[in-house]
Amino acid sequence: MKTPDDQLLARWLDGELSEQESARFEAMMAADPALREEAETLRAISASIREHVSFEREVPHADFFNSQIQERIAEVQRADERAHAPAASASGWFSWLRTPWALASAAAAVAVAFVVLRQERPSTQVLSLYAPNPNIQANAYHNADADATVLMLNGLESIPADHEIAGINVHHSEMEPQQGTTTLFNEQGNALLVMTKNGWDQPVVASR
Amino acid sequence: MSHPTSSPTDAELSDNDLVRQAQQGNAQAFDLLVTRYRGKVYGMCYHLVHNEQDAWDLAQNAFIKAWRALGSFKGDSAFYTWIYRITHNVAYDWLRKRRIQGEGEFNDEIGAPIAAGAEAVPKQDPQPDDALTNQEIGKRIHQAIAQLSPDHRTAILLREVEGHSYEEIAEMMESSVGTVMSRLFYARKKLQELLKDTYENA
Numbered sequence: 001m002k003t004p005d006d007q008l009l010a011r012w013l014d015g016e017l018s019e020q021e022s023a024r025f026e027a028m029m030a031a032d033p034a035l036r037e038e039a040e041t042l043r044a045i046s047a048s049i050r051e052h053v054s055f056e057r058e059v060p061h062a063d064f065f066n067s068q069i070q071e072r073i074a075e076v077q078r079a080d081e082r083a084h085a086p087a088a089s090a091s092g093w094f095s096w097l098r099t100p101w102a103l104a105s106a107a108a109a110v111a112v113a114f115v116v117l118r119q120e121r122p123s124t125q126v127l128s129l130y131a132p133n134p135n136i137q138a139n140a141y142h143n144a145d146a147d148a149t150v151l152m153l154n155g156l157e158s159i160p161a162d163h164e165i166a167g168i169n170v171h172h173s174e175m176e177p178q179q180g181t182t183t184l185f186n187e188q189g190n191a192l193l194v195m196t197k198n199g200w201d202q203p204v205v206a207s208r
Numbered sequence: 209m210s211h212p213t214s215s216p217t218d219a220e221l222s223d224n225d226l227v228r229q230a231q232q233g234n235a236q237a238f239d240l241l242v243t244r245y246r247g248k249v250y251g252m253c254y255h256l257v258h259n260e261q262d263a264w265d266l267a268q269n270a271f272i273k274a275w276r277a278l279g280s281f282k283g284d285s286a287f288y289t290w291i292y293r294i295t296h297n298v299a300y301d302w303l304r305k306r307r308i309q310g311e312g313e314f315n316d317e318i319g320a321p322i323a324a325g326a327e328a329v330p331k332q333d334p335q336p337d338d339a340l341t342n343q344e345i346g347k348r349i350h351q352a353i354a355q356l357s358p359d360h361r362t363a364i365l366l367r368e369v370e371g372h373s374y375e376e377i378a379e380m381m382e383s384s385v386g387t388v389m390s391r392l393f394y395a396r397k398k399l400q401e402l403l404k405d406t407y408e409n410a
Contacts, residue, residue: 006393007389007393010389010392010393010396013396014367014374014392016374038400041400041407042396042400044407045349045396045399045400045403045407046368046396048345048346048349049349049353049364049365049368049369049399050368050369051346052345052346052349052350053349053350053353053365053368053369054251054369055248055251055252055255055365055366055369055370056247056248056251057247057250057251057254057263058247059246059247059250059264059267060260060264062243062246065242065246065250065264065267065268066239066242066243066246068268069238069239069242069268069271069272069275070235070239072268072272073235073238073272073275074235076272076275076276077233077235
């Protein structure tokens with residue numbers, strides 16, 4: 001803003017002048033036809049902008065716009081839940097399964113491994129999801145209506161239709177503190193995996 | 209909680225009511241806020257980036273960013289001021305990245321090739337008696353606004369079209385009232401220059 005007069009002109013255009021200032025500006029315009037012309041032109045431009053330009057625009061595919069946001073919010077919520085999920089409930093070994101070592105030994109050829117915990121209620125929860133290949137993003141969500149758990153893998157190269165994706169359905173686990181092992185059981189109470197740690201504190205599969 | 213959360217579809221709910229519900233994790237309440245402001249948020253992005261696809265994506269990002277930041281919204285200002293500020297930041301980051309990638313600098317000296325929204329000017333029968341039809345004026349206005357820098361364009365639209373106060377615009381653009389007034393001043397000077405032929409002897 002160059003001069004106090006410029007500021008006065010700007011505030012006149014914006015209707016921000018006090019009565020006194022307004023009278024002063026009117027007097028200035030009366031004495032200076034060039035100022036009046038400029039002020040009138042600027043006012044006409046302002047009026048044209050209001051007439052011809054709209055700020056708001058109709059969002060293309062508005063319903064999809066909303067549903068996309070809801071989907072992304074759900075993703076955020078799932079990520080938060082995973083981040084805050086108490087590992088203690090699973091005696092810590094679920095976090096082992098997120099580490100590369102466990103999967104490297106357990107299922108080296110498998111692109112993605114996941115641990116599913118079937119609880120008393122009839123829904124299935126994916127508690128742990130891990131992709132050994134850092135380029136692959138793995139997500140899972142459960143759709144209660146469809147009673148289905150969907151695994152989404154981004155970044156996979158196309159895989160043959162008969163490729164087996166391994167998962168283990170864990171019903172519960174038991175820790176053996178003296179031996180430092182954790183055994184995972186299926187619904188029938190059969191042992192699925194015995195996990196332990198090696199000398200570097202890395203989880204390994206002791207037996208299957 | 210003093211407010212029932214069971215009926216967030218009530219169109220009577222104020223922005224603040226919906227924000228409170230959304231802050232407690234109610235995504236449906238947030239959905240209503242999205243519906244209320246998507247046109248404005250998308251419009252703001254569109255005026256800055258001049259293409260539908262990028263504006264659509266940026267508007268999405270603005271709402272997601274708002275959802276994540278909801279906890280920090282204290283209600284000191286109106287929700288729309290807050291969401292505009294987030295939108296402004298999101299769109300500006302995008303413009304900055306593009307500028308770094310060398311896809312064109314933004315300043316008033318380089319004319320934007322696209323007349324934003326020019327196609328949206330309502331069609332009118334030409335009036336042969338007038339030197340310039342209303343439609344033609346509208347087209348020129350759009351072209352002139354498209355040539356302003358993003359800062360100037362945003363400031364002038366928020367003031368002239370949306371009717372926001374200097375203080376509100378300063379908050380939305382994260383700047384001072386003085387800066388806003390200066391942007392408006394230079395934006396108008398530039399428009400006056402660009403529209404010289406249109407308004408001379410009018």
